[in-house]
Amino acid sequence: MITDVNPFVYSRPIAPDEVIDREEETRRLLEWAVGGHYVRLFAPRKYGKTSLLGRVLRDGERAEGLVPISVDLYGVLSIADLTVRVERAYARQLKGRARARIEEFLQSTGLGLSLGAFGVSAQLQIDPKIDPLPALHALLDLPLRLEEGGGHRALIVFDEFQDIVKVKEADAILRSHIQYQGDVASYIFSGSEPGMMEQIFESRDRPLYGSAVPMRLERLEREDIATYVIDRFRGTGRSVGDALNPLLQTADGHPQRAILLAHRLWEEVEGGGTATLQDWHTTHGAALRELSPEFDAHWRGFGTTEQKALRAILGGGGSPLSGRVLTHLQLDKATAHKALRRLASTADVESADGTYRLVDPLFAEWIGRLRDDPAELLRAPEEV
Numbered sequence: 001m002i003t004d005v006n007p008f009v010y011s012r013p014i015a016p017d018e019v020i021d022r023e024e025e026t027r028r029l030l031e032w033a034v035g036g037h038y039v040r041l042f043a044p045r046k047y048g049k050t051s052l053l054g055r056v057l058r059d060g061e062r063a064e065g066l067v068p069i070s071v072d073l074y075g076v077l078s079i080a081d082l083t084v085r086v087e088r089a090y091a092r093q094l095k096g097r098a099r100a101r102i103e104e105f106l107q108s109t110g111l112g113l114s115l116g117a118f119g120v121s122a123q124l125q126i127d128p129k130i131d132p133l134p135a136l137h138a139l140l141d142l143p144l145r146l147e148e149g150g151g152h153r154a155l156i157v158f159d160e161f162q163d164i165v166k167v168k169e170a171d172a173i174l175r176s177h178i179q180y181q182g183d184v185a186s187y188i189f190s191g192s193e194p195g196m197m198e199q200i201f202e203s204r205d206r207p208l209y210g211s212a213v214p215m216r217l218e219r220l221e222r223e224d225i226a227t228y229v230i231d232r233f234r235g236t237g238r239s240v241g242d243a244l245n246p247l248l249q250t251a252d253g254h255p256q257r258a259i260l261l262a263h264r265l266w267e268e269v270e271g272g273g274t275a276t277l278q279d280w281h282t283t284h285g286a287a288l289r290e291l292s293p294e295f296d297a298h299w300r301g302f303g304t305t306e307q308k309a310l311r312a313i314l315g316g317g318g319s320p321l322s323g324r325v326l327t328h329l330q331l332d333k334a335t336a337h338k339a340l341r342r343l344a345s346t347a348d349v350e351s352a353d354g355t356y357r358l359v360d361p362l363f364a365e366w367i368g369r370l371r372d373d374p375a376e377l378l379r380a381p382e383e384v
Contacts, residue, residue: 195345
């Protein structure tokens with residue numbers, strides 16, 4: 001039986017008990033939920049927001065008696081998609097008497113809705129011409145039905161909420177329901193693109209304007225990452241040794257990148273061993289090569305102006321509008337400003353007090369190395 005298992009999981013959302021720190025964020029989100037507030041949570045991709053929300057939903061159910069429902073909106077393109085996602089979310093997560101009561105209600109609507117295998121998704125596959133809108137209205141009213149059976153407040157998370165703009169009038173439909181549910185439900189709208197989230201909640205002509213408390217998920221503190229890494233190396237009979245400091249410096253508080261590096265470092269250390277600086281150098285180089293196809297595709301997705309703006313951030317040490325840097329890259333200041341705003345709206349870069357940095361520290365390093373030795377970066381890991 002395999003017992004020596006790598007404890008660092010970076011390729012998927014992790015269990016609530018494995019989330020690094022985030023106690024304060026969990027507490028605030030639960031306080032808002034219990035108080036009936038609606039929240040819009042923003043975090044760049046790979047910042048652990050889905051894992052955090054899983055913890056909030058679990059703790060809300062255990063400690064506050066909330067009914068947890070999480071709806072993933074990634075990739076929705078139509079009212080039919082949205083209807084199926086909401087129905088399947090309730091189907092996966094409702095339990096006990098609440099589930100039985102909601103199933104009875106759904107079947108009574110005559111709209112083909114069900115928490116079983118043959119719900120609206122099956123109906124749409126059989127007959128794509130069915131209008132899903134009546135079913136969506138019924139599903140969005142379910143928090144009211146849950147409350148009828150005993151005063152249970154629902155905590156409903158819409159993850160990757162920025163994708164709702166791809167569905168015509170979906171935010172207006174949603175608002176027409178949630179505006180009457182403050183006494184029975186709390187909502188968290190979670191997104192990874194600040195530009196789109198601002199458009200949804202801060203544009204006066206949008207239905208959800210001003211309807212949710214803003215909250216941003218920040219980078220992790222190095223001390224919290226250090227404790228997490230040290231404990232898990234120790235728990236598997238290893239020591240992180242001298243590799244800890246360069247790992248923390250390279251990860252720069254980025255949650256997923258920190259765990260990816262720890263995962264790769266752990267693989268370099270035999271049971272009972274201690275990580276060395278050579279182990280770290282091997283880990284670091286291998287991680288950059290492993291991520292190179294992802295980074296290459298991301299890089300090629302930018303226009304030339306955005307590529308130059310990213311290079312300007314690195315070349316200027318966080319000051320991309322330096323005349324020297326702009327001259328070197330043949331980029332004028334006005335064009336650079338526009339490119340930086342676009343990059344900030346997609347959470348590729350962030351700024352504070354006039355200083356810019358790339359959100360992903362490994363992508364930043366990859367871009368820096370790309371200028372000097374692209375052939376080395378683009379080599380497949382097995383070639384090394």
